[in-house]
Amino acid sequence: MADELKRGLEGVLVAESDLSYVDGEVGKLVYRGYDIEDLARGASYEEVLYLLWHGSLPTAAELDSFAADLAAEREVNDDVIETVRALADADERPMAALRTATSMLSAYDPDGESDDGESALRQGRRITAKIPTVLAAFERVRQGEEPVAPDPDLSHAGNFLYMLTGTEPDAVSEETFDMALTLHADHGLNASTFTAMVIGSTMADVYSGVTGGIGALSGPLHGGANQDVMEVLHEIDASSKDPVQWVKDVRADGGRIPGFGHRVYKVKDPRAKILEEKLRDLSESSGDTKWLDYTTAIEEYLTDQGLVEKGIAPNVDFYSGSVYDSLGIPVDMYTPIFAMSRVGGWIAHVAEYQEDNRLIRPRARYTGPEDAEFIPLDER
Numbered sequence: 001m002a003d004e005l006k007r008g009l010e011g012v013l014v015a016e017s018d019l020s021y022v023d024g025e026v027g028k029l030v031y032r033g034y035d036i037e038d039l040a041r042g043a044s045y046e047e048v049l050y051l052l053w054h055g056s057l058p059t060a061a062e063l064d065s066f067a068a069d070l071a072a073e074r075e076v077n078d079d080v081i082e083t084v085r086a087l088a089d090a091d092e093r094p095m096a097a098l099r100t101a102t103s104m105l106s107a108y109d110p111d112g113e114s115d116d117g118e119s120a121l122r123q124g125r126r127i128t129a130k131i132p133t134v135l136a137a138f139e140r141v142r143q144g145e146e147p148v149a150p151d152p153d154l155s156h157a158g159n160f161l162y163m164l165t166g167t168e169p170d171a172v173s174e175e176t177f178d179m180a181l182t183l184h185a186d187h188g189l190n191a192s193t194f195t196a197m198v199i200g201s202t203m204a205d206v207y208s209g210v211t212g213g214i215g216a217l218s219g220p221l222h223g224g225a226n227q228d229v230m231e232v233l234h235e236i237d238a239s240s241k242d243p244v245q246w247v248k249d250v251r252a253d254g255g256r257i258p259g260f261g262h263r264v265y266k267v268k269d270p271r272a273k274i275l276e277e278k279l280r281d282l283s284e285s286s287g288d289t290k291w292l293d294y295t296t297a298i299e300e301y302l303t304d305q306g307l308v309e310k311g312i313a314p315n316v317d318f319y320s321g322s323v324y325d326s327l328g329i330p331v332d333m334y335t336p337i338f339a340m341s342r343v344g345g346w347i348a349h350v351a352e353y354q355e356d357n358r359l360i361r362p363r364a365r366y367t368g369p370e371d372a373e374f375i376p377l378d379e380r
């Protein structure tokens with residue numbers, strides 16, 4: 001057995017997958033062969049889900065039927081809404097509330113404990129449809145408002161914004177949000193997808209895998225960074241500090257810049273490029289360029305300092321928050337929105353892996369003591 005230690009499993013191949021490919025050297029991302037830029041600009045999130053779950057882009061008729069089936073699953077049981085209310089009253093963090101509510105959803109799934117591939121995909125579809133309802137209800141209750149029932153006639157993106165605000169979104173907001181969902185849907189074996197796969201490899205149910213994925217995504221080294229970036233931008237704004245000075249201070253303290261660096265990308269993340277462009281359009285049309293100015297200043301400074309050349313470049317989380325801010329979404333909902341999209345990738349990867357399942361079980365090099373003499377409790 002090879003004894004080479006790969007900390008963080010960096011670069012270790014553990015599976016074959018047709019789902020997505022990340023070329024970290026040139027900054028390229030594809031879902032099933034399609035470039036992320038083409039999908040972000042030309043496909044809806046529902047089309048991307050179909051692509052990931054069924055292997056090809058849908059025809060118009062296939063998409064209509066798929067989107068209608070997904071929309072028909074948006075309602076959640078009243079007991080889950082009551083739990084969401086209790087979590088909001090307890091001031092729970094949104095990602096933790098989502099983790100709890102997602103786990104609870106399984107109690108009301110008509111597929112129960114059946115574990116064949118078809119039922120797993122039906123369960124996955126239900127989870128994907130219901131997560132936006134849970135999140136919007138949580139946010140509304142926190143704001144002292146009643147949850148808004150889903151509208152099956154709206155798109156996945158449009159319906160979420162509608163449930164969040166109680167008003168149908170305009171076309172630009174819906175398109176922008178839909179694009180963000182597409183950009184976040186899948187990304188190889190990132191930490192949350194791998195977590196879901198490890199759980200799936202034990203043949204545990206889809207709810208367990210997705211709940212685990214949410215937990216992994218919440219961390220600041222992964223999806224949680226989008227919230228951190230926005231909090232930094234607000235902090236800079238509130239202190240009237242020059243953004244470059246803020247970066248200098250963090251670096252002087254040996255800290256990390258949220259939204260920079262990536263395990264795979266050694267150049268700017270292609271998703272960050274698309275989101276930056278979107279932010280530029282939105283800022284120019286609203287006339288408010290503050291977040292764009294701050295983020296651009298930080299990126300330019302770190303580029304001048306040679307950090308970007310060293311491979312610590314902007315990742316997807318660097319620009320997404322500013323885009324969500326322009327849609328009026330609260331900062332601590334950014335990572336839950338990431339989960340609302342990435343659930344599509346988690347489900348696809350677990351289903352793909354389980355087709356030729358092998359329990360995932362690496363090992364650690366033991367560095368503890370050997371031959372320790374056991375002393376009974378009453379003699380210690």
Ligand SMILES: CC(=O)SCCNC(=O)CCNC(=O)[C@H](O)C(C)(C)COP(=O)(O)OP(=O)(O)OC[C@H]1O[C@@H](n2cnc3c(N)ncnc32)[C@H](O)[C@@H]1OP(=O)(O)O
Binds near residue numbers: 221223259261312316
């Ligand atoms: C959707 C996503 O998950 S994208 C990632 C979101 N996370 C973030 O934005 C958090 C900030 N970034 C990071 O912490 C890291 O870049 C990670 C966790 C994403 C990837 O890290 P790893 O591949 O494990 O790289 P590692 O932590 O070994 O860092 C390598 C070097 O780059 C430096 N570095 C990495 N990221 C940053 C950063 N954001 N700011 C400053 N320095 C950084 C490290 O300090 C380290 O330097 P050293 O070799 O001198 O000690």
Ligand SMILES: O=C([O-])CC(=O)C(=O)O
Binds near residue numbers: 186316
């Ligand atoms: O791939 C990764 O390690 C993190 C990431 O960008 C993602 O999950 O989208």
